[in-house]
Amino acid sequence: MRSEQFASIKALLERVFANSPFYRRKFGEAGLTAESIKSPEDFLKIPYSDKEELRLAYPLGLLSVDQDEIIRIHSSSGTTGSPVIIPYTRQDVEDWTEMFARCYEIAGITKKDVIQITPGYGLWTAGIGFQAGAEKLGAMAVPMGPGNTEKQLQMMIDLKSTVLCATSSYALLLSEEVERRGIKDKIHLKKGVIGSERWGDLMRKRIREGLDIELFDIYGLTEIYGPGIAIDCEHHKGMHFFDDFLYFEIIDCNTGEVLPDGEFGELVVTTLRKEGAPLVRYRTHDLTRIIPEKCPCGRSYPMIDRIIGRTDDMVKVKGVNIYPGQVDSILKDIPGVSSEYQIVIDHRNGKDTLTLRVEKEPDCDRSDLDSMIMDCFKKKIGIKIHVEPVAFGQLPRSEKKSKRVLDYRVK
Ligand code: ZN
Secondary structure (H helix, E strand, O other), X not given: OOHHHHHHHHHHHHHHHHHOHXXXXXXXXXOOOHHHOOOHHHHOOOOOEOHHHHHHOOOOOOOOOOHHHEEEEEEEOOOOOOOEEEEXXXXXXXXXXXXXXXXXXXXXXXXXXXXXXXXXXXXXXXXXXXXXXXXXXXXXXXXXXXXXXXXXXXXXXXXXXXXEEEOHHHHHHHHHHHHHHOOHHHOOOOEEEEEOOOOOXXXXXXXXXXXXXXXXXXXXXXXXXXEEEEEEOXXXXXXXXXXXXXXXXXXXXXXXXXXXXXXXXEEEEEEXXXXXXXXXXXXXXXXXXXXXXXXXXXXXXXXXOOOXXXXXXXXXXXXXXXXXXXXXXXXXXXXOEEEEEEEEEEEEOOEEEEEEEXXXXXXXXXXXXXXXXXXXXXXXXXXXXXXXEEOOOOXXXXXXOOOOEEEOOOO
């Protein structure tokens, strides 16, 4: 933590102790006062905040300023229970817009570009964030919102859109539609800014080739402004994030211990400047790592890695945390393996065992596939596993998310 970041955190704590009923109660229960946090080491004593608690503050319990300072709210979808409502001051909206404009700049997008925005507008933060950033940059925004593919493609052709903002699934749909209609030569897209759930390399390749564009991962969540708090640059080595607005930590999601740079774990975010609903040590449940190396682009903003999954997807075997995203990334480099796999965990003779079932590509006749995968797994994840190659098509397919992990251990 840099000294100016700690100074921002001190000021943030004073603000939330004075004005946020949510944090006053939470920190009061933990026996903390704003004065008790004197050093970056003391900061580590502050308990994490979680989405469940934010839900309990519905509707406006997170408010940390007078309500007449609020100019807008957004809300994160509640699949279960109450949604979380995040109030924004004018400054919050400007700060978010500033970060978003930086994202576009980092992706090499300029005021000459025509930016077609397909994420939704409304309570959700997506569309309006893409829009505000584009306007600040001075580019021409085409605020389509989602769906209506017919009109979407018409506008894309007639207005010569050069940038597509979309989720990965909608970008894929558009690219398949462009291909099906044979209109690729009428499309002027150069770049795609994709804010999304975790998406694999295969999908990236199909979108990149289908639309002939360079892809940029943009990251964010409604509780922390929205999308636009991190993006990859032209080197695609990781996503730069804005450490003058946000403080990032990576923790072991089981023990809560802060992990050193370079190790994968759960991203925890503290908002350094947010006014309407500041958050202190907020658990995102997204899994990534802080990349210790400097980016060749020379920008001073540090980087996180691509999001490799959610904490709910993680399993612990023989004391090691394993995420399906890591298995994806090991298998994609092994020739002859299809994209489908299953992780089977059991407990036998007092020991955890992990069996990885992998499908062979139809034309694969390698006999050393299992030992090759075992070696890679040992090298990259650090544990010995069993590998069971099966014929192509043997593992179940699912319309929705495939179930990758079968854990038969008695809890
Ligand atoms: Zn860079």
